Amino acid sequence: MLKKYARFFKCSALSLLVLVICINYSEANVQISETGLNFFDFEEIKNDFFQQSDFNISNTYRSIDLEAVAKNAKCLKQMIEIQRGLRKEMWARKIVDSWGKIPSGLLNGNFYELGEFSQCLNIDRNGKRYETQYCLGQLTFEANLGIMPKSIGFGLNHNHGFWQMGKHTNIDQRLLVPIAEKKISITFGMCLPDSCSLHLTEKILNDVILKKGYKVKVSFPDNMCQVKESPSELKKIDIAAIFVLVTFFCLIAASTCYDIICTLTNRVKTQALLIFSFYSNGMKLLSYKKSKSPDMMHCLHGIRAISTQWVVLGHTFMMFAVLPARNKIDLLTFIKQYHNMIILSAPISVDTFFFMSGLLVSINLLKHFEKTKGRINIPLLYFHRYLRLTPLLGVTFLISMSLLKFLGNGPVWPLLMTKDTSCEKYWWSALLYVQNYVNPTEMCFGYSWYLSVDMQLFVISPVIIYIVYKLKTKSMSILLILILGCIGCDLALHQKYDIKGMKSRRMDIIYYPTHVRFSPWLIGVISGYIIFEARKRSVRIPKLFNLLAWLLSLALLAAVIFLNYPLIQINSEATWLAYGLYDSLSRVAWSIALFYITFACVNNYGGPVNWFLAHPLWQPISRVCYAIYLIHYHVLTVVMGQLKAPDYFTELKAFHTFLGIYVITVFVSIIASLAFESPFMIIEKLLFTPAKHAARNNRSENTVKN
Structure with a gap:
């Protein structure tokens, strides 16, 4: 009897299960339909x-x-x-x-x-x-789409920030935006x-x-x-790029061999023949020691290196968001988690570089004006800057436009190779550092906008710093007015174009132009003046004041990173005023915090933070940060752009990819810096260093060796 009841209940339960499955299947079919x-x-x-x-x-x-x-x-x-x-x-x-x-x-x-x-x-x-x-x-x-999950449009809608970041990096998005209208x-x-x-x-x-x-x-x-897994036909620009690389390789090989032979045989070296030597230049580039010179600001090495890592980290996660993935919806969960604001706020790292640029140019020019009583050779100053930045930039552009396409293949590879004619039409604006105004919507490699802004700020720096040199503290009011003008300009643009989030044309309106980005640079100039004047006297900071200033600085940094949270959510209803205030004031707050951190570290009030940022091991990485910035996106393209099937996004996978990308980028950047950056710095010194100083340096070097 019990067996009969058990069989009955088993059959009933099975029938009920089948019924539930059928009902659920029917409902799922209706929803999918x-x-x-x-x-x-x-x-x-x-x-x-x-x-x-x-x-x-x-x-x-x-x-x-x-x-x-x-x-x-x-x-x-x-x-x-x-x-x-x-x-x-x-x-x-x-x-x-x-x-x-x-x-x-x-x-x-x-x-x-x-x-x-x-x-x-x-x-x-x-x-x-x-x-x-x-x-x-x-x-x-x-x-x-109203019946589909609300989050399905995240990262898929062409107006969302990730797609704008894709445009910022010249990714062809015709097949990467699956939802529209x-x-x-x-x-x-x-x-x-x-x-x-x-x-x-x-x-x-x-x-x-x-x-x-x-x-x-x-x-x-x-x-x-x-029609082929990899292109095989060489164009004229490809041949030109190969010729340039082979020429540099021959110069490097000859110079390095000469350097090593002279070192092994204890012969006197001719400086002009060491220009391209990987041995001598590499020893300088990779050296790390803490100088006791009061003019050195060692903490900037750590700040520069960490900021560059932040840029690479942000672009790595951006590539995961832009490229095909099996779980795009999980990106919604990603931006809803507060701790991920550290990654999503990566664009603020660029303002760190603007701050440091203003700081260093301020101190260097104030030193020069004090030594020469206000005189300066402006054409020579500009030539020095142009020669410092352009060779590596030009070679990077050349390789990107020619040989880069031979380094990868795959279904989405053509989407990552620039198919428009922007580089052919506007290469000159990139090399003249004016593309953020001349062709902001057709940039040859969008990530290079920063270099244009930085160069334009450097061009006006002699006038700004000369005013500071002449008027001293009275000039601070002028700089504060300029900062307020920058904030006002940013707010006016947000209102005029009703900019909310990363709408269309955001980049060329409030991201690329110098007139909305120079407030961190001006704060850097003010910081440079304060640090320059402080070196002339003994600086003592009370412990309580130092503690409060550090807490306030760290709070400002955290606020800039995390207050952006509601503004980047897909359901954000913030007005243009909220976005405008954050965009303009966050740069100011970030730079003020960096000022005190730098000031405290330079004057030995940084404690463990100064020990960490000023550690000598940061120095080699800091010296190749410029090369890392230029090269990292191409390494990202080669490594991630060869996917043969949609990947599965997880935070751990993205961070693991970042580590590999960063290590490869550092290695390639060291080679690029030794080949296309260090030689031109030596050439400039040989051309513009007075002959008697050069002779004195050679005699000193020989004396030390003997």
């Missing part, structure tokens, strides 16, 4: 395209001119061969198998199915390579004979879809096809 995600069967479309389509020329081109018929005759013939080959030949099946499929996890933000890139471009037929092309296309359909686009990879035009393929596929009655459209953007 309402979103529009089950409007089509892509596998059926693909099957009909290859096996049911009529590739007869007369049927395909009944309404098209004879020229189009002749152009695509080979393609149609090859498609017929594939149709027949699908019955028994592996090469034909590999072509079809290389196509992408509708991916799982659509509601989790996975709108990418890139197919098999390498398989498509390595089809073998009867022992010979079958010429194919791998292309990216989009399936677009209408969907009820109540439509969803799924990016997929496909494999075709290399003779087939996208126009023809698009026409045939859409005809198949139309016959099925699906409310879907297929489109293929231009320049999204690849």
Whole structure:
């Protein structure tokens, strides 16, 4: 009897479970149907395209001119061969198998199915390579986004900040933004004979879809096809880049060999022949020792190195947000967590460099004015700065425009290579450091905007510092008025364009222009003047005041990082005033905090913070920070841009990637700095150092060696 009841309850429970599953499945089907995600069967479309389509020329081109018929005759013939080959030949099946499929996890933000890139471009037929092309296309359909998870638009909507950051770095986003105007686009990879035009393929596929009655459209953007895994043809600019690199390599090899031979044989070295020596220049670049000179501000080495690491960290996470990922929705969770504001606030690190730039130029020019009684050779000053920055920048641009494309491959590789003509049209504005005004929306490598702003601030620095030198403390009121003017200008632009978050045109309006970015630089100038004057007397800071000042400085830094939290959320309803006040005042607050940290450390009131920031081990990294800034994004591109399938984003994975990127970048930057930065600094010294000083230095060096 008990067994009978047990069997009855078991059957009842099983029936109830099946009923619940059916109900849930039915509800899920309704929800998916309402979103529009089950409007089509892509596998059926693909099957009909290859096996049911009529590739007869007369049927395909009944309404098209004879020229189009002749152009695509080979393609149609090859498609017929594939149709027949699908019955028994592996090469034909590999072509079809290389196509992408509708991916799982659509509601989790996975709108990418890139197919098999390498398989498509390595089809073998009867022992010979079958010429194919791998292309990216989009399936677009209408969907009820109101029924879909609210967060699905995060990182997918083209108005969100991550996409603007993508524009800032010249990423082609035509296939990376899947949601726009109540439509969803799924990016997929496909494999075709290399003779087939996208126009023809698009026409045939859409005809198949139309016959099925699906409310879907297929489109293929231009320049999204690849016929080889890596480009093999050299253009003129590629040859020019190779010539430049080979020339420098020969100079480096000759100079380094000369240096080593002279060192081993104890011969006197000629300074001019050591210009390109990796041995001598490397010893200087990688040396670390704490100088006892009162003029040295060792804490700046640590601040500069950490700020550069912050830039690389921010761009690494940005690449995860911009590139295809299987779980885009998890990015919403990422920005909702307060501790991640440390990463999301990375753009403020740029203001650290503006502050240090103003600080150093202020101290150096005040020293010079004091020594020369207000006289300065301005053309020579500008030439020194231009020679210091431009060679490495020019070589970086040259390699990026030419040889970089040979260092990677993959489905999204063309999206990461700049396809527009901005570099060809505006290379001169980049090398003249005026692109943030001349062509702010068509920058040749958007990350270089900082160099333009920094150079423009350096150009006006002699006038500003001369006023400080002449008027002393009275000049502070002038600088404060300029800072207030910068804040007012920022607020006025926010109001005029109703800027909320990272809207369209944000970068060229309130991010690139010098007139909205120079408040940290001016605070740096004021800081330089205070530190310069403080060196002339003994500085004593009361313990209580020092403690309170440190707490206030750290509180300001934390406030700048974390107060941005509500402004970057996708449901933020903040007004232009809130965004304007944060953008303008955060830079001022950040720079004031940096001023006291620097002032305290320079005057030995920094305690463990000064010990950490001024540690000699920061010095080699600090010296290559300029090279790291120029090179890190290209390392990111090469390492992350070769993905063959959408990655899965996690914070731990992104941080692990950052560590690898940073180590590689430092290594490459050391080589780049030794090859294209150090030699020009030596050339400048040889050209402009008085002959008697050079002779004295040589005699001193020989005396020490003997």
